[in-house]
Amino acid sequence: MTKTRLAILMATLLAAPLPAGAHQVWLERDGSAVRAYFGEPAEDTRERSGGLLDRIASPRIFTEDPSKALPLRREADHIQASLPPGGGDVRLVEDGLAPYGRSPEQRTRPVMLAREGRTQTRGMMELELVPVAPGGNSFTLLLRGQPLARAEVTVVAPPRWERRLHTDAEGRVAITTPWAGRYVMEAVHTEDRAGGSGDAAHAKQRLVSTLSFTVAEGLPWPAGR
Numbered sequence: 001m002t003k004t005r006l007a008i009l010m011a012t013l014l015a016a017p018l019p020a021g022a023h024q025v026w027l028e029r030d031g032s033a034v035r036a037y038f039g040e041p042a043e044d045t046r047e048r049s050g051g052l053l054d055r056i057a058s059p060r061i062f063t064e065d066p067s068k069a070l071p072l073r074r075e076a077d078h079i080q081a082s083l084p085p086g087g088g089d090v091r092l093v094e095d096g097l098a099p100y101g102r103s104p105e106q107r108t109r110p111v112m113l114a115r116e117g118r119t120q121t122r123g124m125m126e127l128e129l130v131p132v133a134p135g136g137n138s139f140t141l142l143l144r145g146q147p148l149a150r151a152e153v154t155v156v157a158p159p160r161w162e163r164r165l166h167t168d169a170e171g172r173v174a175i176t177t178p179w180a181g182r183y184v185m186e187a188v189h190t191e192d193r194a195g196g197s198g199d200a201a202h203a204k205q206r207l208v209s210t211l212s213f214t215v216a217e218g219l220p221w222p223a224g225r
Helices: 005-017
Strands: 023-029 035-039 059-060 073-074 079-082 091-094 110-117 127-131 138-143 152-156 162-166 172-174 180-196 201-214
Touching: 023 091, 023 180, 073 180, 110 127, 110 180, 127 180, 127 201, 138 180
Parallel strands: 023 110, 110 201
Antiparallel strands: 023 035, 035 079, 059 091, 073 079, 091 110, 127 138, 138 172, 152 162, 152 180, 180 201
């Protein structure tokens, strides 16, 4: 394939809208840095700069104050931010993605949300899995601060073990964490929520929110296996 054809192909892929079953964004903390990945954690798929990672063009990563976004640096397969002292959970919001859908009534605005850590028992994003107790395995799925009942939650464990659960009538869901390593939870909520104008006009909104955290003790599972 010539460089010209490759450039045209990449431009087409990057311009195409995100489909309903698209990738997710999740965060991984590494010491004083946090890394945002775009792909499929169950398959260990991580898109790269110069490719589909470039779709995540305007993310905001923050800790305590959503209005104080951290400076970002793009690397080969992730977007990275240095964390301020003090610890705490980290969040990401990407709400600059273009709507998808052919007909006006099906035009959907995708919003990517991510959180790393389960120390704080409050939510700060439109859709967020919030621990009932710091460090616990019981969570409440909040939609703009209100529990979201009967919603599907997907859990990916360190050995790429995947399970689908549902929140109860109070918006709660509990998981088990038998393996040591990183867990990634995902919740998706589509709603009738019109807005925007011109090319950004949409009739619906699709929120994709992840929560990731690590478990220090448990059954070992070698990284990359």
